[in-house]
Each structure stands twice: as structure tokens, then as C-alpha cells.
Amino acid sequence: MKKKLLYSFVMVFTLCMGLMLMLRIIFWTFNRRFFPAANLKEKMSVFMAGSRFDASSVALILLPCLLLYTIYLVTANKRWLQLMLLLLKVLLFVLISLSLFDTGYYAFSFQRSSIEMLQFTADSLRVFKTAPLAYAGLFAMALVLVVGVHFLLRRFTARLKVSTAFPVKHTLLFLPVFLFLFICIRGWNARPLSPLSVSLYTNANYSSIVTNTLQTFLYSAFKSPGNNWGNPKQFYPFDTVTKTVPFVQQLPAIEEKKYNVVLFIMESVSRAYLEKGDPQKASTPFLDTLMSNSLVCTNAYANGSMSVNGIQAVLSGIPALYDYNIDNSPYYLNFTRAMPAVFKERGYGTYFYYGAGKDHFGLEKLTRRFGVDHYISEEAYGNKAEHNGYWGINDSAFFRFTVEQVAKQPQPFFTTVFNISTHYPYVIPEKYRSVFPKGNTAAAQSVSFLDRALQLFFEEAKKSSWYNNTLFVFTADHWNKEDPTLKADGSGIYQIPLFIYKPDGSLKQTITGVTDQLSIFPTLMHLTGYTHKFNSFGSSVLNLQPERQWTVAVKQWPGLLLFTTTDTELYFDVTNDKISRVKFNAGTPVDTTATLKTARSFIQYYDYLFRNNKLADTNHLPH
Structure with a gap:
């Protein structure tokens, strides 16, 4: 038996x-x-x-x-x-x-x-x-x-x-x-x-x-409370860390210019969809024209792989590395002083437009934490007939509503617009399905639809007094990982569009250095002449130094980070403090000493700031 x-x-x-x-x-x-x-x-x-x-x-x-x-x-x-x-x-x-x-x-x-x-x-x-x-x-x-x-x-x-x-x-x-x-x-x-x-x-x-x-x-x-990185990280003296990876920033004294800002965060739009000559490019005639007269970053990266990661990186200048975002982390009570909050200190109204439901993906909580006073969602639009059946109001309808509302906002304002139609399963109104070419990727038609919605937004915006005094910023929340037809590997999969348009064309230039979502905060402070201290791990693309040309993203939770420079992809295992993998972009090995120092300095600084509730402090010192 x-x-x-x-x-x-x-x-x-x-x-x-x-x-x-x-x-x-x-x-x-x-x-x-x-x-x-x-x-x-x-x-x-x-x-x-x-x-x-x-x-x-x-x-x-x-x-x-x-x-x-x-x-x-x-x-x-x-x-x-x-x-x-x-x-x-x-x-x-x-x-x-x-x-x-x-x-x-x-x-x-x-x-x-x-x-x-x-x-x-x-x-x-x-x-x-x-x-x-x-x-x-x-x-x-x-x-x-x-x-x-x-x-x-x-x-x-x-x-x-x-x-x-x-x-x-x-x-x-x-x-x-x-x-x-x-x-x-x-x-x-x-x-x-x-x-x-x-x-x-x-x-x-x-x-x-x-x-x-x-x-x-x-x-x-x-799991017990605390982050997934184990004990506090201590690789270098604190002054070495702050010099290697600056977080507290203060730009040169320049004239303050209170431009309005409209920030478009494009759902799941990979760089390839807008890249001229790329076989995966979608048909986007309006955005093509806009980019030809903009400040364009040709080597920009997302700092995460989900919408909540990207929106935190864009609005706060701080990547989400412990969890989905700060609200889901053990440090949800920490103080922050994000970009909308800084604009609000300067007398701006702060708005976030999103055609999905109220607090979808927790974004209302997150954006309000970052200083957004007015969160406008599907409920404010009020017409369920324009719902795409999956995520919310289609881009064309919601953008028409958005531009009408923006015209009513007191100036100056900082307005973020997050679209939905380019999210899987890429549903667009039936009347447009025969208008746009299918392209070579699953998302191509929806990207073309977004292009048309933006064109209609701008045509209406040009009629308003606020238009000529406005900076228009375009980026994505993350690359389109849901599109199986999109061909990319390594850090290339994190590449996203990033460009800034000013109606008079005065910003037109090309930035080829490595930039990311974290760069948007300091760049807008630079363009609007803000000379006080603020906190961000990004760097203004208008003053991009060689040693600042790197980006970080979560490769695998809970502790594998990907650091990308102009010539190297370094995968760092935070939990065990070791390099997991190195890939050389040109195929020829290069010295990774500086990249490793940057990685360890960033990890030590990031960990210190969260553990000690110093994200909003511009005069912090180590304990």
C-alpha cells in the first residue's frame, strides 16, 4: 500500500x-x-x-x-x-x-x-x-x-x-x-x-x-514593505553620485517666456511609425509637415513599457523603476514636485485631457499628484456614441472637444492630451477604414487616423488667440510592444518620437544625441526661461552634454535595468549588483567603465531619493 x-x-x-x-x-x-x-x-x-x-x-x-x-x-x-x-x-x-x-x-x-x-x-x-x-x-x-x-x-x-x-x-x-x-x-x-x-x-x-x-x-x-532592490545602495561618495547623475537642476539666467504648452502623449506610437524611409512608417502627412519645422530628437527613448510608466517619466522627470508608478510603490506617500506643479507655481493652469473613463489606469490620481488641477475625461465629453467600444472616445471626436475646451482656458496653461485610438486593438471609426492605407504594421491605420485628428485639432487651434504663443510637444507613452509586426530589438524597441513645434518655426533643428522622456521637463523649463531649481533626471535637449547622453528603462521587473548610451546597451542586475549583459551598438567592443559608473550612480541616487523622501527637495543632503 x-x-x-x-x-x-x-x-x-x-x-x-x-x-x-x-x-x-x-x-x-x-x-x-x-x-x-x-x-x-x-x-x-x-x-x-x-x-x-x-x-x-x-x-x-x-x-x-x-x-x-x-x-x-x-x-x-x-x-x-x-x-x-x-x-x-x-x-x-x-x-x-x-x-x-x-x-x-x-x-x-x-x-x-x-x-x-x-x-x-x-x-x-x-x-x-x-x-x-x-x-x-x-x-x-x-x-x-x-x-x-x-x-x-x-x-x-x-x-x-x-x-x-x-x-x-x-x-x-x-x-x-x-x-x-x-x-x-x-x-x-x-x-x-x-x-x-x-x-x-x-x-x-x-x-x-x-x-x-x-x-x-x-x-x-x-512581500514585505519596501522596494525590490534589497538594502540601500552605496557605490560611491555622495558628491560623486550627484556630479555623475545630476538631479537638482538650475538653468542659466535667461528671460522668462510664459508660453502656453500643449503636450501630446501619443499612445503606443513607436518612432518607426513616423520615421521617413522606415518600411514600417505609417501615412502621416500632417505630422511629417509639422516635424519638418520642429525641434526633432532623432534618438529618443521611452523610460518604461506601460502608459503609467511613460506618463510618470514625462510629467515628473523621474522614471518608474520600483513599480508601475510611484502610486503603486511602497513610496506612495513621498512628496513630489513634478512639471505640472512647477508650471502651477508660475501661474499656469494645469490640465490633462484623456478620452477614457475617469481615473482609467489610475491616471487621474497620478496626474493630480503631479500637480494637474483639471482632469478631463470621457465623462466630460458626454457622448457615448463616439466611444470606440474598447477604451473610450475616438481621437477625432475627443480632440475636437479638447480644442474647444482649450480655447476657454485662461492663459498661460500647461495642457497634456493623451489619445486612445492607437492603442490595441487599433479601432478607428468605420468611415475612416477605407480612407487610410493599411501599411506594413498592425497599427498603421490607427496612426494615420491620429494624424488626421491632430490635423483637425490644429486647423481649429489656429483660429484662437492662444495658438501663436504656444509650444506643442509630441512624444509617446511607450513603444508599441503589442504590435507583432513591428521589427526592433534591444534598446531599439524603446525608441519613440520626440519633437517640439512652435508656430513661427523658430525652434527648427535636429538633435541626434540620446534623449528620453525625462528630458521633456528640463527642456520645457529651458524654453520658458525658468531659472529656479527643480528636480529631474533628464537633461534639456538644448544643452545636451556628451556625458548626459544616456537613458534608463526597466527591462525586466523587479530589478533588471537597461542603460543605453550612443554606443552601448548595458543590462544591470540591481538586486545582485552585476552586469547581466552588454551589447555594443556598432558591434565593436568599447570601454564600458563610464557607463557602469553612470548606472551605479543613478541606482544609488534614485534609491536614496525614494527611501528618504527627497524627490521634491532641491537642497537634499545624505543622512
């Missing part, structure tokens, strides 16, 4: 491990474009490390089942056995569902599931109705796996029935099994196994492949 029970346990454990392996293969295959190409040795390393994490998750599933089975053995009450089998099936079916959900949703979130992600998936429910068609393959795989697991479990657990109750002392025979499961869950190391442990086993670039959905979800639910 004991051999039968041991056989059943081994077979169920093996089945679960095999299931986890299949889910990992599906995940990697489906999302391979987001990870570096791996040779055979690296693949073996990833799968070996993954099996260690899988064993932990399988043990978490089997432990409560084993407890129920122990009760069954000492009572011989078949209801306990039925409950155990039901729990096991439910847990495995939920695991399959969540893992395959992660597989499809990874292109949107760039990480495995977590408690924090529930907020954003809740705001995406409408778009899920496209899932059965868009992800039919994953639904089919889920069905096959559920049916397969059901029949195999029935076969492997058939020997678990007993006719008489076991003496309680005989259940001590399960102690080695419980010990085995405990070791699987925790590991042998001094610190328990967690998603932070990936780099102990393999390259951190593959963190999302090595970990699994159950583990990341539970870790996010039960």
Missing part, C-alpha cells in the same frame, strides 16, 4: 512539473521577440533554473492537497479524498488559465502577473472581448491542457483509495514527503526562493521565462 501511495505522489508531482515545463515553452515561444536570442547553453540554463522555480510552485499546490489526504487516511472518509482531488484539479486549472493569460498579456505588461497588475487588467476588460479571436491558439492550448490534466490525474490518483483508516502514527511516514515539499518551496539558500533569486541561477534577462505566474503573484501579495 505504501508503494502505491508513493507511486501516486511521484506521478502527480511529475505531471505537475511536466505541465509547468509546457507552460514555460508556450510562454517563451509566444513572447520570444521580447527576449535576447539564446544559444543552446543559455536555453538549458533557463530550463534548469525554471525547473527549480517550478518545483517550488508545484510544492505550494501539493502541500494543502497532501494535508487533506492525510486527514482522509486517518478517517477513511471519502469526502476528504474527493475534496483533495477537487482542490488539486481547481488549482491546476487556475494555474493553466493564469499562465496562458500571462502569455498573451505579457506584450502589454512586460511582466508576470502580480497583485498590482489587477488594477490595470480591470481597466482593460473591454479589450478582452477580442481575446478569443486574437489568441485562439492559446485558448485551444488551454483546452488541451485542461482535458489532458483531467484524464492523467484520474489515472494517477486511482490508487489513492483506502478501505480502512490508517493509525495516526503511520501518517508519520509522510514526514519525508512534507520535508521534500518544504525544501522545494524554500530552497537551501539562507534567503527563501523568490522571483528576486533568478540571477542566482541564470541570466536575469530571462527572468520572466524562469519564474512562473503562481510564484510572482504570491510574491507580490506577501
Whole structure:
């Protein structure tokens, strides 16, 4: 009897491990474009490390089942056995569902599931109705796996029935099994196994492949307060850090010019969509004309991969590296002094227009934290007939409403406009679907529709008195990671448009140095002649020094950062303080000493500012 029970346990454990392996293969295959190409040795390393994490998750599933089975053995009450089998099936079916959900949703979130992600998936429910068609393959795989697991479990657990109750002392025979499961869950190391442990086993670039959905979800639910970077970082003396990566800024004394500012944050618009000569370029005649008379940054990058990341970077000059944004981090009570707040100090009205629902993705809370007084959303528009069925009011209709409202705003004003029509699934009004060419990417038509909506906005704006005294800034929240037809790799996938237009054409020039979303804040302070201190990790593109030509983005949560310079991509594992990977843009190795110093200085400074609530302090000193 004991051999039968041991056989059943081994077979169920093996089945679960095999299931986890299949889910990992599906995940990697489906999302391979987001990870570096791996040779055979690296693949073996990833799968070996993954099996260690899988064993932990399988043990978490089997432990409560084993407890129920122990009760069954000492009572011989078949209801306990039925409950155990039901729990096991439910847990495995939920695991399959969540893992395959992660597989499809990874292109949107760039990480495995977590408690924090529930907020954003809740705001995406409408778009899920496209899932059965868009992800039919994953639904089919889920069905096959559920049916397969059901029949195999029935076969492997058939020997678990007993006719008489076991003496309680005989259940001590399960102690080695419980010990085995405990070791699987925790590991042998001094610190328990967690998603932070990936780099102990393999390259951190593959963190999302090595970990699994159950583990990341539970870790996010039960992790202790604090950030994911471990102990405070201390690489260099504080004065070295502040010189290497300035945060407190004060621009040269120049005449203050209180231009109005209209900042367009274009949803999921990659640089390739607007880049002349790029085969992935969309048809955008209006934006092409505008860019030909603008200050254009040809080498600009996003600092994150989600809208909330990008909007924090643009409005505050501080990237979101611990979590989705500061409101979702352990430091949500920290003070900030973001760009809208500085403009408000200068007498500007501050506005944020977004055609989605109130506080969609938490953006109302975030923008109000940053100093926005007026958040105008779908509810203010009031006409549901223009809703695109997924995210909110289509761009053409909402921009028409926006320009009407802007004309009523007292000057000077700082107004941000965030569009929705270029978000997956790229739905545009039916009357426009035959007007714009389909292009070479999935999003091309929606980008052309955005171009037309902007043209109509400007045609109306030109009739207003505020137009000629306004700076128009264009950027994106992030690159279009949801578009599988978009070809890019490495830091290239983070490239976004960034240009500033002034109606008199006086800003026309080209900036080729490395810039990013963080640069917008100091650049606008520069253009409007603000000479007091403010805080930002960016640098004005009008005064871009060689040593400031770098950008940072989260490559993999919780602690793999990508630092990009003109010649290098450096992947830094913050948790374990080591370089994970280096890629040389020209293919020829260069000295990475300066880039590594920049990376470590930035990490130390960023960590210090958050831990000590110094984000708004322009005179901070170390403790």
C-alpha cells in the first residue's frame, strides 16, 4: 500500500512539473521577440533554473492537497479524498488559465502577473472581448491542457483509495514527503526562493521565462514593505553620485517666456511609425509637415513599457523603476514636485485631457499628484456614441472637444492630451477604414487616423488667440510592444518620437544625441526661461552634454535595468549588483567603465531619493 501511495505522489508531482515545463515553452515561444536570442547553453540554463522555480510552485499546490489526504487516511472518509482531488484539479486549472493569460498579456505588461497588475487588467476588460479571436491558439492550448490534466490525474490518483483508516502514527511516514515539499518551496539558500533569486541561477534577462505566474503573484501579495532592490545602495561618495547623475537642476539666467504648452502623449506610437524611409512608417502627412519645422530628437527613448510608466517619466522627470508608478510603490506617500506643479507655481493652469473613463489606469490620481488641477475625461465629453467600444472616445471626436475646451482656458496653461485610438486593438471609426492605407504594421491605420485628428485639432487651434504663443510637444507613452509586426530589438524597441513645434518655426533643428522622456521637463523649463531649481533626471535637449547622453528603462521587473548610451546597451542586475549583459551598438567592443559608473550612480541616487523622501527637495543632503 505504501508503494502505491508513493507511486501516486511521484506521478502527480511529475505531471505537475511536466505541465509547468509546457507552460514555460508556450510562454517563451509566444513572447520570444521580447527576449535576447539564446544559444543552446543559455536555453538549458533557463530550463534548469525554471525547473527549480517550478518545483517550488508545484510544492505550494501539493502541500494543502497532501494535508487533506492525510486527514482522509486517518478517517477513511471519502469526502476528504474527493475534496483533495477537487482542490488539486481547481488549482491546476487556475494555474493553466493564469499562465496562458500571462502569455498573451505579457506584450502589454512586460511582466508576470502580480497583485498590482489587477488594477490595470480591470481597466482593460473591454479589450478582452477580442481575446478569443486574437489568441485562439492559446485558448485551444488551454483546452488541451485542461482535458489532458483531467484524464492523467484520474489515472494517477486511482490508487489513492483506502478501505480502512490508517493509525495516526503511520501518517508519520509522510514526514519525508512534507520535508521534500518544504525544501522545494524554500530552497537551501539562507534567503527563501523568490522571483528576486533568478540571477542566482541564470541570466536575469530571462527572468520572466524562469519564474512562473503562481510564484510572482504570491510574491507580490506577501512581500514585505519596501522596494525590490534589497538594502540601500552605496557605490560611491555622495558628491560623486550627484556630479555623475545630476538631479537638482538650475538653468542659466535667461528671460522668462510664459508660453502656453500643449503636450501630446501619443499612445503606443513607436518612432518607426513616423520615421521617413522606415518600411514600417505609417501615412502621416500632417505630422511629417509639422516635424519638418520642429525641434526633432532623432534618438529618443521611452523610460518604461506601460502608459503609467511613460506618463510618470514625462510629467515628473523621474522614471518608474520600483513599480508601475510611484502610486503603486511602497513610496506612495513621498512628496513630489513634478512639471505640472512647477508650471502651477508660475501661474499656469494645469490640465490633462484623456478620452477614457475617469481615473482609467489610475491616471487621474497620478496626474493630480503631479500637480494637474483639471482632469478631463470621457465623462466630460458626454457622448457615448463616439466611444470606440474598447477604451473610450475616438481621437477625432475627443480632440475636437479638447480644442474647444482649450480655447476657454485662461492663459498661460500647461495642457497634456493623451489619445486612445492607437492603442490595441487599433479601432478607428468605420468611415475612416477605407480612407487610410493599411501599411506594413498592425497599427498603421490607427496612426494615420491620429494624424488626421491632430490635423483637425490644429486647423481649429489656429483660429484662437492662444495658438501663436504656444509650444506643442509630441512624444509617446511607450513603444508599441503589442504590435507583432513591428521589427526592433534591444534598446531599439524603446525608441519613440520626440519633437517640439512652435508656430513661427523658430525652434527648427535636429538633435541626434540620446534623449528620453525625462528630458521633456528640463527642456520645457529651458524654453520658458525658468531659472529656479527643480528636480529631474533628464537633461534639456538644448544643452545636451556628451556625458548626459544616456537613458534608463526597466527591462525586466523587479530589478533588471537597461542603460543605453550612443554606443552601448548595458543590462544591470540591481538586486545582485552585476552586469547581466552588454551589447555594443556598432558591434565593436568599447570601454564600458563610464557607463557602469553612470548606472551605479543613478541606482544609488534614485534609491536614496525614494527611501528618504527627497524627490521634491532641491537642497537634499545624505543622512
